Amino acid sequence: MADLARHRVVEADVATFEAWGPAGRTFDAVVAGQAWHWIDPAAGTAKVALALRPGGQLAVLWNVFRLPVTVAEACAAVYRRVMPDAPVNLPALTQEAKVMDAYQALVTKTADAIQGAGGFSTPQQ
Structure with a gap:
C-alpha cells in the first residue's frame, strides 16, 4: 500500500503504530479502518492526541x-x-x-x- 501511495506521490510511512512517530507533523485526521483493535487503546489514543491538530478527528471504524x-x-x-x-x-x-x-x-x-x-x-x- 505504501508503494502504491508513493507511486501516486503521496508520502507514506511504514511502521507499527506503536513505533511510528509524527516527526513534528500534525494531521487533520487519523483514520483506522478495521485495525484499531490491534493497537493498545490507551497508548494509541495518546499518540493520536499528540499527532492531531487542534480540532482534528480520530475515526475508528469497524464493520460488523x-x-x-x-x-x-x-x-x-x-x-x-x-x-x-x-x-x-x-x-x-x-x-x-x-x-x-x-x-x-x-x-x-x-x-x-x-x-x-x-x-x-x-x-x-
Missing part, C-alpha cells in the same frame, strides 16, 4: 461480521474440527445479537480509552 446462519454454522463446525482451541466465540457466529454484543464491547473499550486520554470530545457511535 454477520454471516447467514447456514454459513455461520458451517464455519463453526470447521473451527471446532480444525482449531478447537481458537478464541472464536462459536455460538456468537450464528446469533446476530451476540455478534453485536462482541463488537459493542470493543467499541466501549475504545471509547473508554479515548475518554481516558483527555483532549478529545465525547466519542460518538
